[in-house]
Amino acid sequence: MKAKTELMLYHCLWMADMMMRPTWRNMTGSFEEWSYRNGCLRQMRALERQGWLESREGTDGTERVYRLTRKGYLKALGGCDPEERWNRSWDGKWRMVVFDLPEKKCGLRNELRKQLRSARFGGLQRSVWISPDPVQVIGKQLRKSASTCGVMTFFEGVTCCGESTSEMVAAAWNFTKIQSDYEDYLAHLKQMPGDSGVDSRDKLLEWGCQEKKLWSVCLEEDPLLPRELWPAGYTGEKAWKKRVLALRRAGKLASSTFTNY
Numbered sequence: 001m002k003a004k005t006e007l008m009l010y011h012c013l014w015m016a017d018m019m020m021r022p023t024w025r026n027m028t029g030s031f032e033e034w035s036y037r038n039g040c041l042r043q044m045r046a047l048e049r050q051g052w053l054e055s056r057e058g059t060d061g062t063e064r065v066y067r068l069t070r071k072g073y074l075k076a077l078g079g080c081d082p083e084e085r086w087n088r089s090w091d092g093k094w095r096m097v098v099f100d101l102p103e104k105k106c107g108l109r110n111e112l113r114k115q116l117r118s119a120r121f122g123g124l125q126r127s128v129w130i131s132p133d134p135v136q137v138i139g140k141q142l143r144k145s146a147s148t149c150g151v152m153t154f155f156e157g158v159t160c161c162g163e164s165t166s167e168m169v170a171a172a173w174n175f176t177k178i179q180s181d182y183e184d185y186l187a188h189l190k191q192m193p194g195d196s197g198v199d200s201r202d203k204l205l206e207w208g209c210q211e212k213k214l215w216s217v218c219l220e221e222d223p224l225l226p227r228e229l230w231p232a233g234y235t236g237e238k239a240w241k242k243r244v245l246a247l248r249r250a251g252k253l254a255s256s257t258f259t260n261y
Contacts, residue, residue, distance in 0.1 A: 122172025
């Protein structure tokens with residue numbers, strides 16, 4: 001997805017009245033004029049054709065109501081719903097991926113590690129990765145990548161020599177870095193601009209762009225483990241709840257600053 005398109009989806013989420021029911025309302029008056037000038041409505045129609053938005057005739061005086069689809073909602077959130085990930089159950093089994101590729105296939109090794117990180121695996125070693133989740137889908141993708149020039153093996157089981165789940169988590173994921181990322185994100189939330197001043201609109205947009213970048217960094221690093229695997233002091237859920245409140249406030253500010261622009 002193009003960066004401009006993804007940013008548009010993010011702004012649709014940002015303008016939502018309710019985080020769990022994101023809609024774009026009140027497309028009339030001066031805001032509609034602003035939308036036409038900036039090609040906003042044209043972009044929204046394009047997003048609707050691509051399945052990121054859906055629309056219907058308004059029932060409260062508006063000409064049309066736009067709503068993020070499930071696909072668009074998850075994309076605007078950063079690719080996944082953290083609460084869904086945290087609340088999933090764990091069967092107590094670890095899934096392990098072990099691969100052995102020739103030195104001359106350095107590029108392929110790096111690509112496999114990239115795919116594993118994207119699938120939220122944790123690295124016990126550079127060629128040994130674990131996940132608490134079933135790996136059927138990602139396993140087929142990884143095996144296809146490595147099939148022509150290396151060995152890749154998948155295991156499923158439990159630890160057997162007294163290793164605790166907390167030790168496994170600490171060894172596989174860098175939660176010191178994850179914690180630092182969330183602290184940076186929470187610090188940025190506190191810097192949301194107010195609703196006064198002629199340049200409040202530009203400041204709010206600048207803040208929103210940085211908010212999106214910082215949240216993306218958090219999600220890239222955080223495996224979003226089931227609750228029972230959380231390490232002590234984990235602040236992911238706190239940051240998520242603060243984000244929900246911040247985006248609601250930002251949406252209200254955006255509605256007023258854009259309408260009066």
